[in-house]
Amino acid sequence: MRLIENMETFIRARKPHIATNADTDKRIVDDSFAAMEAAKAGLKGGRPNLWAAVLRSKVTRLAAAAMIIVVIGILIHGVSRKQTDGQTVPAPAKSPAEMMTAMSLNIAYRKGGLEAVEKQCDKAFKMLGLQPTRISARELLEEFSSEEVERKES
Amino acid sequence: MVEDRLLVWKFNRGSKEALRRIYEKYKDDLLSLAVTLLRDRSAAEDVVHDVFVSLARSCGTFRLNGTLKGYLSTCVANGARDRNRLRSARNTGLDGAESMSSNSAGPAEYAMGSEESERLYDLLARLPYEQREVIVMHLHHGMRFREIAKAAGVSINTVQSRYRYGLDKLRSIVNGEVTK
Numbered sequence: 001m002r003l004i005e006n007m008e009t010f011i012r013a014r015k016p017h018i019a020t021n022a023d024t025d026k027r028i029v030d031d032s033f034a035a036m037e038a039a040k041a042g043l044k045g046g047r048p049n050l051w052a053a054v055l056r057s058k059v060t061r062l063a064a065a066a067m068i069i070v071v072i073g074i075l076i077h078g079v080s081r082k083q084t085d086g087q088t089v090p091a092p093a094k095s096p097a098e099m100m101t102a103m104s105l106n107i108a109y110r111k112g113g114l115e116a117v118e119k120q121c122d123k124a125f126k127m128l129g130l131q132p133t134r135i136s137a138r139e140l141l142e143e144f145s146s147e148e149v150e151r152k153e154s
Numbered sequence: 155m156v157e158d159r160l161l162v163w164k165f166n167r168g169s170k171e172a173l174r175r176i177y178e179k180y181k182d183d184l185l186s187l188a189v190t191l192l193r194d195r196s197a198a199e200d201v202v203h204d205v206f207v208s209l210a211r212s213c214g215t216f217r218l219n220g221t222l223k224g225y226l227s228t229c230v231a232n233g234a235r236d237r238n239r240l241r242s243a244r245n246t247g248l249d250g251a252e253s254m255s256s257n258s259a260g261p262a263e264y265a266m267g268s269e270e271s272e273r274l275y276d277l278l279a280r281l282p283y284e285q286r287e288v289i290v291m292h293l294h295h296g297m298r299f300r301e302i303a304k305a306a307g308v309s310i311n312t313v314q315s316r317y318r319y320g321l322d323k324l325r326s327i328v329n330g331e332v333t334k
Contacts, residue, residue, distance in 0.1 A: 007321050011294070018195075020199070027203065028202065028207075031203065032206045035208075040168050040214065
């Protein structure tokens, strides 16, 4: 151990110093400046690469990934819908507001079940200034299910 | 460190003066590293040349992670490694160390400053390239094993082994010379 430490000290203390000469300096600096000019010209003249811009930042990378996932999800949903129907029926166009509502309720249900859906609805009503009726989402579902049972019995 | 960041910022804005300052600041260190690794001054100058031209090409898009000195040293080490591979491929069948010695013109040419430095230069020349690279980058250029491992594309354990074996070999060479 001691010997290795001595060897390290020996090497550290004898760092060689090799200086460049003027010709080398001139060659390197001139070539570097020429390369720099070419790079600057390329940046000004060339079309900006969208993917390079997207991949440069973490946030844009995540946003792009999320976007791709959403697009793939929508495509898969569309295909599965066509397959289950048996025949291709053009799906009625949904407004962005409807889609957002459906997505937010879906996410809320996955996160916390019916209670989360109820909270989400309360939030939406508060935001929109609407007065909800006294009935909760659970009661509404129970009512639906009892109606269905009655329908089947009859 | 702050000065380097400022220089990089100016360089990205297209300042030639900043590039010249970066070159002036690190040229001797980088050339020393390349010469010690390659034992061939003209090849070493070519490596440093390529590193700076490549840096200049990245003007406007260059992003620095870590220190500028570490980045440039890594680029020089990578360039030297590529040249060494090329040279080894050309000299297949010959002993690597011998071929390197025959290419070099001797340490006196490089004006290292002292007999001790020249002796160390000769000692390092007897090591395999990988061991020499780790020892020089760690002890002369202050790079961490992790950084060297990343630059060389090997594990940190491999780098540490190369370092230890290199030092052991140097020690045995020195001891052998003393006992003669």
